[in-house]
Amino acid sequence: MYPIASHWLNYIDGAWADSAQRLIVNNPGTGAPVASIAQASVEDAERALLAARRCADSGELTRVRPAQRVTWLLAIAQEIRAVADEGAWVLCQENGKTLNDARDEFIEAARYFEYYAGMADKIEGTSIPLGNGYMDFTLYDPMGVSAQIVPWNFPVSICARSLAPALAAGNAVVIKSPELSPLGLCVLVNAIERAGLPKGAVNLICGRGREVGAHLAGSSKVDQIVFTGSVPTGQAILANAAQHATPSVMELGGKSAAIAFADADLEQLLASVKSGIFFNAGQVCSAMSRLLVQREIYAQTVEAMVRLAEGLSVGLGQDNPELTPVISAGQLGGIEAICRRAIEEGAVAATGGEAFSDRVGHFMRPTVFRDVSPEMSIAQDEVFGPVLAVIPFDTEEQAIAIANGTLFGLVAGVFTQDINRAMRCTRRLRAGQVFVNEWYAGGIETPFGGVGLSGFGREKGQEALYSYVRTKNVAIRVAGE
Numbered sequence: 001m002y003p004i005a006s007h008w009l010n011y012i013d014g015a016w017a018d019s020a021q022r023l024i025v026n027n028p029g030t031g032a033p034v035a036s037i038a039q040a041s042v043e044d045a046e047r048a049l050l051a052a053r054r055c056a057d058s059g060e061l062t063r064v065r066p067a068q069r070v071t072w073l074l075a076i077a078q079e080i081r082a083v084a085d086e087g088a089w090v091l092c093q094e095n096g097k098t099l100n101d102a103r104d105e106f107i108e109a110a111r112y113f114e115y116y117a118g119m120a121d122k123i124e125g126t127s128i129p130l131g132n133g134y135m136d137f138t139l140y141d142p143m144g145v146s147a148q149i150v151p152w153n154f155p156v157s158i159c160a161r162s163l164a165p166a167l168a169a170g171n172a173v174v175i176k177s178p179e180l181s182p183l184g185l186c187v188l189v190n191a192i193e194r195a196g197l198p199k200g201a202v203n204l205i206c207g208r209g210r211e212v213g214a215h216l217a218g219s220s221k222v223d224q225i226v227f228t229g230s231v232p233t234g235q236a237i238l239a240n241a242a243q244h245a246t247p248s249v250m251e252l253g254g255k256s257a258a259i260a261f262a263d264a265d266l267e268q269l270l271a272s273v274k275s276g277i278f279f280n281a282g283q284v285c286s287a288m289s290r291l292l293v294q295r296e297i298y299a300q301t302v303e304a305m306v307r308l309a310e311g312l313s314v315g316l317g318q319d320n321p322e323l324t325p326v327i328s329a330g331q332l333g334g335i336e337a338i339c340r341r342a343i344e345e346g347a348v349a350a351t352g353g354e355a356f357s358d359r360v361g362h363f364m365r366p367t368v369f370r371d372v373s374p375e376m377s378i379a380q381d382e383v384f385g386p387v388l389a390v391i392p393f394d395t396e397e398q399a400i401a402i403a404n405g406t407l408f409g410l411v412a413g414v415f416t417q418d419i420n421r422a423m424r425c426t427r428r429l430r431a432g433q434v435f436v437n438e439w440y441a442g443g444i445e446t447p448f449g450g451v452g453l454s455g456f457g458r459e460k461g462q463e464a465l466y467s468y469v470r471t472k473n474v475a476i477r478v479a480g481e
Contacts, residue, residue, distance in 0.1 A: 006035055007036045008037040009038050011203060012204075014051075019039050022036040029096050029315075034093050034094050037183065042211055049145065049174055052174050052201075053144075053221045061170040061172065072195055074117045078110075079194045083106070087191075090184050091105060091183070094182075095153075095184070096327060096361075101317075112444055116168040116465065119168055125139050137473075138471055139473075140470070143469065143470060147176070149213050153181075153327070155185050163175065167197070173203065175189070175203065175204045179206065213233075217246075218241070224247050224248070226248070227248065227249070231453050234252045238250065249456075250456055251448070252285070253285060254410030255289055256289060257413070260294065264415035264416055272415070272435075272439035273388065276413075278309070281324050282384065283331075288439050289388065289389065291305070291389070305368045306368050323366055325362045335387060339378075347370070349369055351365070372391045379391060380406055396424070407453040409451035409453075432449045432454065433446065444461070447459075
């Protein structure tokens with residue numbers, strides 16, 4: 001257990017700054033206040049943008065040899081690892097997730113900086129042959145100022161996921177932290193501060209999305225927007241970004257399906273369901289929220305899922321249970337409303353379907369719906385909670401049609417012992433990433449992003465780095481040739 005400061009600040013132009021207003025951050029497991037944080041105003045956001053703009057335009061991040069950026073990113077990673085235990089306690093208390101998962105999040109953040117440190121001095125252009133008398137080559141310039149709007153479900157790791165490649169490419173960054181879970185990001189940026197980057201390279205503000213987030217998205221000082229969050233918020237940000245045609249990376253919602261064929265390994269499937277929908281109380285954009293099961297094994301699979309859900313330990317994050325609270329009362333109420341609608345439409349709650357009535361805090365019962373048809377809202381709408389919809393199918397063709405039958409396309413999964421079938425399905429599934437026989441089989445090295453309402457652009461892996469640069473072509477007429 002670590003002491004938590006009672007009040008936290010924003011970080012603007014190399015200094016920690018207070019604001020006139022405050023936001024209260026509550027513990028989702030108890031409802032009790034954890035701390036307050038300075039509520040950034042539009043004026044604070046503008047100061048952060050000016051600091052980032054000055055840093056980007058000064059060349060402090062790009063005049064240096066790329067090896068210097070490697071050094072900075074490795075130093076950041078080292079500083080993050082040094083505060084992982086303390087940061088985990090803060091994140092656990094404000095976010096509700098388990099202490100183990102919170103620590104893993106800080107370690108993953110460090111890994112992002114280590115990974116992109118390895119690429120910071122390898123952003124290489126190409127030479128293009130145009131024949132005698134010409135030289136032609138490409139350059140990769142940083143975007144400039146990257147505004148990054150971070151969600152509350154994995155604030156530390158998702159921030160690092162975007163911040164590390166942005167800095168590796170030589171951009172200055174303004175981060176808007178989530179109002180519900182901003183404190184872990186203060187720990188992260190405090191660690192980054194000790195790595196010695198130029199003033200204005202990294203700025204952190206916590207403000208209301210409809211005010212501060214909208215200001216960032218619509219600002220002419222921003223050269224790129226990175227957003228992870230809900231579809232409606234993403235659409236609003238894109239509308240603001242359109243004023244200046246600001247390039248954007250959007251990682252939005254999901255309604256991801258796993259297809260379990262009759263030859264699937266049930267124990268392997270159970271392990272993936274446990275992590276796929278009940279990890280972090282289901283508050284994961286790439287959660288396995290739909291499970292499509294071939295009819296021959298449908299009944300036994302539903303029974304196994306019910307036993308799994310009902311056997312989960314439930315409790316506060318510091319006790320490392322298998323199921324933790326959801327982030328807020330509003331989130332809990334929204335999940336319950338979706339479950340009620342599913343029952344009205346004819347789905348059957350084999351277990352769960354409502355909040356725990358005997359617990360303080362925002363605890364949703366782990367829920368399994370059976371007799372779900374593809375057109376039901378529970379099979380179409382993102383729940384963002386520990387709620388699994390189990391849908392039967394008969395043929396491979398039908399399974400693909402059901403899996404692709406939503407407006408989303410973030411991830412998908414296939415569980416089968418038939419490698420030929422797995423590869424056929426992988427090619428036909430409409431998703432940015434496909435897992436075979438293990439949900440979340442990827443890592444920070446694997447590109448991540450969606451199609452349709454799940455967004456566009458890619459994070460993670462080598463591919464993500466090119467979201468943070470502009471391609472410039474140089475064509476030269478060589479005299480005398």
